[in-house]
Amino acid sequence: MNFSLDDDQLALQQGIRSFCEQEFPLDKLAALEPTPVTRGRWRQLAEMGVFSLRLPEASGGVGLGMAEAVLVFQELARRLVPGPLVWSHLTAGMIEGAATGETIVGGIDDTHPTNRPPLLEHAAVLDACVVLRRAGASSAPASALAGSDSATPLDPLTPLRRLTALPLGAQIADAARAAEWRRDGALLTAALQLGIAETTLELAVAYAKKREQFDRPLASFQAVKHLAADMHVRVECARAAVYAAGATCDDPAIGDPERAVSSARVVAGDAALKNARMCIQIYGGMGFVWEMPPHYFLKRALVLEHAFGTTDDHCELVAERVAG
Amino acid sequence: MDLRYSDADERFRKELRAWLASEVPKYGPPPARNDWPARRIWDTGWQRRLFEAGYAGINWPKAYGGRGATLTEELLYYEETARARAPYVGMNFVGMRHGGPTLIAEGSELQKQAHLPRILCGEEVWCQGFSEPTAGSDLAALKTAAVRDGDDYLITGHKIWTSFGQTADFCELLVRTNPVAPKHKGISWLIMPMNLPGIEIRPLPTLRGESDFCEMFLESVRVPCENVVGAENDGWRITNVTLRFERGTAWASDIIELTQFLRDMAELAKRTTRDAASAWDDRALRRELGHLAAEADALWALMKWQIGEVQKTGVPGLGGSALKLAFTELQQRTYEFGWRLLGRAGLVREDVGGLPVGEVVETMLNNLSLTIAAGSSQIQRNIVSERILGMPREPR
Numbered sequence A: 001m002n003f004s005l006d007d008d009q010l011a012l013q014q015g016i017r018s019f020c021e022q023e024f025p026l027d028k029l030a031a032l033e034p035t036p037v038t039r040g041r042w043r044q045l046a047e048m049g050v051f052s053l054r055l056p057e058a059s060g061g062v063g064l065g066m067a068e069a070v071l072v073f074q075e076l077a078r079r080l081v082p083g084p085l086v087w088s089h090l091t092a093g094m095i096e097g098a099a100t101g102e103t104i105v106g107g108i109d110d111t112h113p114t115n116r117p118p119l120l121e122h123a124a125v126l127d128a129c130v131v132l133r134r135a136g137a138s139s140a141p142a143s144a145l146a147g148s149d150s151a152t153p154l155d156p157l158t159p160l161r162r163l164t165a166l167p168l169g170a171q172i173a174d175a176a177r178a179a180e181w182r183r184d185g186a187l188l189t190a191a192l193q194l195g196i197a198e199t200t201l202e203l204a205v206a207y208a209k210k211r212e213q214f215d216r217p218l219a220s221f222q223a224v225k226h227l228a229a230d231m232h233v234r235v236e237c238a239r240a241a242v243y244a245a246g247a248t249c250d251d252p253a254i255g256d257p258e259r260a261v262s263s264a265r266v267v268a269g270d271a272a273l274k275n276a277r278m279c280i281q282i283y284g285g286m287g288f289v290w291e292m293p294p295h296y297f298l299k300r301a302l303v304l305e306h307a308f309g310t311t312d313d314h315c316e317l318v319a320e321r322v323a324g
Numbered sequence B: 001m002d003l004r005y006s007d008a009d010e011r012f013r014k015e016l017r018a019w020l021a022s023e024v025p026k027y028g029p030p031p032a033r034n035d036w037p038a039r040r041i042w043d044t045g046w047q048r049r050l051f052e053a054g055y056a057g058i059n060w061p062k063a064y065g066g067r068g069a070t071l072t073e074e075l076l077y078y079e080e081t082a083r084a085r086a087p088y089v090g091m092n093f094v095g096m097r098h099g100g101p102t103l104i105a106e107g108s109e110l111q112k113q114a115h116l117p118r119i120l121c122g123e124e125v126w127c128q129g130f131s132e133p134t135a136g137s138d139l140a141a142l143k144t145a146a147v148r149d150g151d152d153y154l155i156t157g158h159k160i161w162t163s164f165g166q167t168a169d170f171c172e173l174l175v176r177t178n179p180v181a182p183k184h185k186g187i188s189w190l191i192m193p194m195n196l197p198g199i200e201i202r203p204l205p206t207l208r209g210e211s212d213f214c215e216m217f218l219e220s221v222r223v224p225c226e227n228v229v230g231a232e233n234d235g236w237r238i239t240n241v242t243l244r245f246e247r248g249t250a251w252a253s254d255i256i257e258l259t260q261f262l263r264d265m266a267e268l269a270k271r272t273t274r275d276a277a278s279a280w281d282d283r284a285l286r287r288e289l290g291h292l293a294a295e296a297d298a299l300w301a302l303m304k305w306q307i308g309e310v311q312k313t314g315v316p317g318l319g320g321s322a323l324k325l326a327f328t329e330l331q332q333r334t335y336e337f338g339w340r341l342l343g344r345a346g347l348v349r350e351d352v353g354g355l356p357v358g359e360v361v362e363t364m365l366n367n368l369s370l371t372i373a374a375g376s377s378q379i380q381r382n383i384v385s386e387r388i389l390g391m392p393r394e395p396r
Helices: A007-023 A026-032 A039-047 A066-078 A085-091 A175-210 A222-250 A257-288 A294-305 A311-323 B007-027 B036-053 B071-083 B090-106 B109-120 B235-249 B252-270 B283-313 B319-347 B357-367 B377-388
Strands: A105-109 A119-121 A128-133 A136-141 A147-149 A160-163 A170-173 B126-129 B145-149 B152-160 B170-176 B187-193 B199-203 B214-224
Touching: A007 A039, A007 A066, A066 A085, A066 A175, A066 A222, A085 A105, A085 A128, A085 A175, A105 A119, A128 A175, A136 A175, A170 A175, A175 A222, A175 A257, A175 A294, A222 A257, A222 B283, A222 B319, A222 B377, A257 A294, A257 A311, A257 B283, A311 B252, A311 B283, B007 B036, B007 B071, B036 B090, B071 B235, B071 B252, B071 B283, B090 B109, B090 B126, B090 B170, B090 B235, B145 B170, B152 B170, B152 B187, B170 B235, B187 B214, B187 B235, B252 B283, B252 B319, B283 B319, B319 B357, B319 B377
Parallel strands: A105 A128, B126 B170
Antiparallel strands: A119 A160, A128 A136, A136 A170, A147 A160, B145 B152, B152 B214, B170 B187, B199 B214
16 A cells, blocks of 8 residues: 555646646636636646546546546646646547547436526536436437526636526437536545645745745744634545545546545545635735635635535535444 | 555454454443552453553553554544543653653653553552642743752652542652743653652542542652653653643543544434424524534544644654634633533433433533643644744743
């Protein structure tokens, strides 16, 4: 047993990190607001292997597993890369063009009763929309996505459309595949949440070291240090749980993938929301200002709370596994 | 990254599981908590059995009677002994988890030979003499004085929270050997036999009404200078190194036990009637239990992650502080959850009506010490924020 990232994994992590830092700098977040997703950037993400990562090499993919996918999604969230990343990743290989970024695939998880009326993310740029149900998944074309776009989506980088009806389309996956997508979708969401938890910790600590009050850095006050320590603990727990769940999905001999994923999703979801809120608190008044990055992280964390099952939903799943 | 246990690991697990399955039921129930002679016999008797079967000191060197195995096997050992509900390390704690590892890392050959095999086979019980009434979180402010007198020290002082002081054979004692040096630089780590003249032990009943803790009064106790471990005045460094080892895997069995406790509570909820339904039909209760279990799962993963980091560098990092912070608070919340499930039955401390009231209440009370002992949660937060996050240090 060796639960450390190997050299290939570290290189993958570093590669995607450099790309995101260059293409999605945190001081340019506001510039993304008019068009959070563009075809050019989407194809760049595809070239980085974001969507084809787990496809076999023979099918033009990278041939890696969930253990690597969580590393990539953690990095994407560290720079708040917008778009239906999880849906396009899940359907690569199932929907033509998803792997190469030529087709932008979004989706609706309709297995959770909280998702009514159907609010669809990034509707305006989608080429296809997957609807995930317990019985299976279908894919509808962009023409089936009629509705009204919200003028004020909670996350300025996640536009939302209120659909007039759930889009109908051709069946593309059976119940077993749909269950796998729900599980993998929940874990990739947890990886995004981990990236948010980690980055808001880093932002808060850096800000507290720089900002002075009472002729001392904020970071020298124990009241602030202990908040940061709690944020660090949440990141450590979330990272271990998310990485372990990735490895468990790849090799069920390690443990129960469903439980590992739900546990990771619970812990990472809490970490993202609590750390993002605490980041705003540590920034003080500046945390309440639009041009500073913390609110973007909190708003994305709030969107992710409703992706592929809420924290409460996953708590119940874990409880069922514990009770046996 | 490879989270699969190797074939050799799995063989070890299988052997150990079979041994525990036959030995644990035979060993019988523990004695009353305040019966110190009986507790010593029970705790050290189990240690002896582990030793004879080759399961004492999983990662201790073979030369001193240990198994010389890997950290992964040690983790498996904790996992399996917790699953089998084997006797806890109990009174062997200080020797097995603290004093012994300190000797392995820093002791002389003579010291290792004199103590390690005897700790492993349950012949030697150790206690800890670190804290003092005026040196708690600020442990380095300790005042117990060791004054040279020929080849001996004469030791005078007052120690507190001396767990197992009533029954121990040796004490890992921190003393001030240089009163004028800066406070961290005048401390030595000393092996003190507990049968010397001038040592007085007074039990200190805890909020549970029992006397796991003692106060220890030392009046000109004569200890040979050769009993110093490491160099004179280097005791603070030694203490910190071994504290990190202690924090590395110390909670492994507790995390497994916590998950088992939650499974027990799920079963209890299913047979607890509330408002004409079972408590398990209460969605809020299931969510709360699931949340606690998810956190326990994450801690188990974090334990494995940290072992991976130790294997990479050879030295435990500071990660144990994060693990201790998270585990101790989770343990407190989990037993408070269990206590609420018991309803008014939890207002007594003995089992009633087929409910495990005694275990839940006693553990809930004992848990209050977890966030105070071995570096309080506030001290751990200082460590995390200063040494991991690089924030400015508190005055010290």
